[in-house]
Amino acid sequence: MTRVYDLAVIGAGPAGVAGALEASLAGLDVVVIDAAPRPGGQYHRHLPDSFHALRPGALHHGLERFMRQWEALRSRAEILLGHRVWAVERTGGDAAGGTAGATVTVRCLAGDREERPRAVRARALLIATGAHDRPLPFPGWDLPGVLTAGGAQALLKGSLVVAGRRVVVSGTGPFLLPVAAGLARAGADVRGVYEAGGRFGLARHPLLAAGKAAEAAGYAAVLARHRVPYRGRHAVVAAHGEDTLTHVTVARLDADWRPVATRTVECDTLACGYGFVPQLELPVQLGCATRRDADGTPVVAVDAGRRTSVPGVYAAGETTGVGGAELAEAEGRLAGRTVAADRGLRVPPLPALARRVDRLAAFARALHEAYPVRPGWRDWLRDDTLVCRCEEVPLSAVREARRLGATDARSVKLLARPGMGWCQGRMCGYAVACLAGEDPAAPRRPIAQPVRLGDLAGLEHPLRKDDRDDP
Amino acid sequence: MRPPYELVGARPDPAFEISVDGRPVPVVPGQSVGAALHAAGVRSWRSTRFGGRPRGLFCGIGVCFDCLVTVNDVPALRACVTEARPGDRVRTSAADSGPEVSGR
Numbered sequence: 001m002t003r004v005y006d007l008a009v010i011g012a013g014p015a016g017v018a019g020a021l022e023a024s025l026a027g028l029d030v031v032v033i034d035a036a037p038r039p040g041g042q043y044h045r046h047l048p049d050s051f052h053a054l055r056p057g058a059l060h061h062g063l064e065r066f067m068r069q070w071e072a073l074r075s076r077a078e079i080l081l082g083h084r085v086w087a088v089e090r091t092g093g094d095a096a097g098g099t100a101g102a103t104v105t106v107r108c109l110a111g112d113r114e115e116r117p118r119a120v121r122a123r124a125l126l127i128a129t130g131a132h133d134r135p136l137p138f139p140g141w142d143l144p145g146v147l148t149a150g151g152a153q154a155l156l157k158g159s160l161v162v163a164g165r166r167v168v169v170s171g172t173g174p175f176l177l178p179v180a181a182g183l184a185r186a187g188a189d190v191r192g193v194y195e196a197g198g199r200f201g202l203a204r205h206p207l208l209a210a211g212k213a214a215e216a217a218g219y220a221a222v223l224a225r226h227r228v229p230y231r232g233r234h235a236v237v238a239a240h241g242e243d244t245l246t247h248v249t250v251a252r253l254d255a256d257w258r259p260v261a262t263r264t265v266e267c268d269t270l271a272c273g274y275g276f277v278p279q280l281e282l283p284v285q286l287g288c289a290t291r292r293d294a295d296g297t298p299v300v301a302v303d304a305g306r307r308t309s310v311p312g313v314y315a316a317g318e319t320t321g322v323g324g325a326e327l328a329e330a331e332g333r334l335a336g337r338t339v340a341a342d343r344g345l346r347v348p349p350l351p352a353l354a355r356r357v358d359r360l361a362a363f364a365r366a367l368h369e370a371y372p373v374r375p376g377w378r379d380w381l382r383d384d385t386l387v388c389r390c391e392e393v394p395l396s397a398v399r400e401a402r403r404l405g406a407t408d409a410r411s412v413k414l415l416a417r418p419g420m421g422w423c424q425g426r427m428c429g430y431a432v433a434c435l436a437g438e439d440p441a442a443p444r445r446p447i448a449q450p451v452r453l454g455d456l457a458g459l460e461h462p463l464r465k466d467d468r469d470d471p
Numbered sequence: 472m473r474p475p476y477e478l479v480g481a482r483p484d485p486a487f488e489i490s491v492d493g494r495p496v497p498v499v500p501g502q503s504v505g506a507a508l509h510a511a512g513v514r515s516w517r518s519t520r521f522g523g524r525p526r527g528l529f530c531g532i533g534v535c536f537d538c539l540v541t542v543n544d545v546p547a548l549r550a551c552v553t554e555a556r557p558g559d560r561v562r563t564s565a566a567d568s569g570p571e572v573s574g575r
Contacts, residue, residue, distance in 0.1 A: 035533070035552070036552070037554060042532060047479065047481065047501070048500070048501025049501075050483060050484045050499070050500035050501040051479075051481040051482075051483045051484075051499070051501060052481060052482045052483060052484070053479040053480055053481040054479070054480030054481075054482075055478070055479050055480045056479055058478050058479045058480075059475075059478065059479060112548070112552060112553050112554060113542060113543075113545045113548055113553060114545070132530060132532060132534045133530060133532075133534075142524060142526065142529075143525075144514035144515035144525050144526065144527040144528075145514055146529065147528060147529060147530075147531060148529060148530050148531065148532075148535075150530065150531065150532055151528060151529060151530050151531025151532060151551075152531070154531045154532050154551075155506055155509060155528075155531055156475060158503075158506070159499065159501065159502040159503065159506040159510075160475040160476060160479070160481060160499070161475075161502070161506045161509055161510040162473075162474075162475055163509070185474070185478060186474050186475040186478060187473065187474030187475060243515065243525050244514045244515065244525070389526075389529070389535065389537060390535075390536065390537075392519055392520070392521045392522050392524075421536075422535075422536030422539070423534060423535045423536050426534050426535065427529075427530070427534070427535050450547070
């Protein structure tokens with residue numbers, strides 16, 4: 001007999017762990033699933049035990065708090081780390097949307113190489129799959145040595161690897177500050193932080209105005225101590241080198257991000273990021289309604305209790321709007337409590353928690369408004385600049401597709417193939433949508449992770465409504 | 472001790488080696504294949520299909536698939552999310568297509 005959990009939580013980051021803990025404290029039988037070998041997600045990524053770090057929190061804001069929650073959760077819930085989820089299906093329940101008898105099947109691959117298929121069933125699902133970096137293309141962005149800001153951060157937080165010796169940080173958004181500060185403290189020569197959007201210097205950074213003064217001042221102090229220049233309304237508009245990065249072109253930008261003056265900065269590494277893309281494959285597979293966030297990004301639509309439009313399916317954290325780890329944790333807690341209440345348990349209302357979510361969400365909206373991506377980045381591209389890294393599609397091919405009559409991102413993709421490679425448009429999707437003249441759409445990827453054909457063929461009743469298999 | 476190790480007070484378990492296209496690369500236990508390569512100064516280990524361009528880590532978190540390697544004959548693994556194990560034999564497409572793995 002297959003075990004059916006009360007709640008499956010996908011994602012062991014701040015939202016997932018907080019949600020799972022609340023739900024299990026309320027009495028639910030909870031399983032937590034994450035692809036990584038350790039909990040934390042991207043924000044609380046931390047070192048393996050084999051590093052024996054005396055001060056693991058030195059590189060992190062709030063890691064101790066997260067690890068306390070994790071320890072509390074471990075004894076109460078089933079934990080499945082190293083499990084990549086490639087599909088979710090909802091079966092049963094009545095057509096009117098009732099939840100009676102409905103279950104969700106979460107299809108995973110366990111292990112990072114000799115992977116084994118595994119199906120997990122639950123009566124409710126909390127989606128807390130987080131987000132990844134949103135890059136913008138520019139000439140040379142495919143050169144080795146160019147990393148996403150999150151990638152540079154992951155190397156440092158997860159394995160104490162400093163991304164380079166001489167590093168430039170560029171992009172837009174508050175995330176550039178911890179990345180640059182972390183690299184500087186870890187011994188990198190950070191040659192500059194170039195914030196495309198900031199009109200003002202660090203002294204008038206929006207983080208200061210938005211109640212994060214202590215955190216922002218901490219980063220500012222680190223950058224000052226290491227003599228790292230911070231330039232608002234500047235960005236790296238080209239990366240150069242034969243087989244690896246040797247220097248970048250930094251431009252001063254106008255209000256729309258068109259370059260007005262350029263200079264060269266030597267470096268072996270560039271960490272860049274222009275915000276984040278929520279990972280929506282799984283909620284879209286389930287048919288959850290989406291909405292546009294303040295910056296036009298598609299996110300999962302939820303009610304005040306974090307319920308999606310699909311009964312029994314909840315979402316928290318970056319999938320419902322990018323807002324950082326603190327907001328994600330608060331949303332996760334709220335979601336866990338809602339699931340417990342919806343499953344008939346007595347959960348006293350916590351108005352302070354709802355107010356906290358509202359306050360942090362307002363802060364997130366303010367940051368989105370402070371850091372919009374401006375259209376002038378298109379002027380950074382040349383005809384031969386790759387827009388899609390996987391299929392090596394240059395800007396000229398995207399333009400050709402448009403000339404041939406492709407008026408939306410999907411037609412551009414079908415004609416010129418951007419987004420059809422390994423990453424399935426995760427890296428170029430935003431840029432291709434912008435170049436096609438539309439807001440990015442929610443991703444439609446019926447398979448969220450690459451799956452070997454043998455594993456697909458091995459399903460007893462592949463993706464059928466009455467599927468009941470379990471390993 | 473290097474600065475990031477001092478920062479967190481790390482005293483890692485003894486390093487081991489993996490073989491990358493026949494060349495030894497040191498690994499701190501717990502590191503991914505991609506992190507170990509990047510730490511060893513190897514910035515690229517894949518050649519693109521059309522342009523033959525070098526690629527290595529880009530997203531670093533398993534999303535972009537630029538860092539694919541073959542480990543112990545298992546193909547198409549993301550180096551950035553595949554934890555290295557003692558004795559691993561890593562083969563790269565940079566080696567398949569001729570040119571040496573390029574260092575920093």
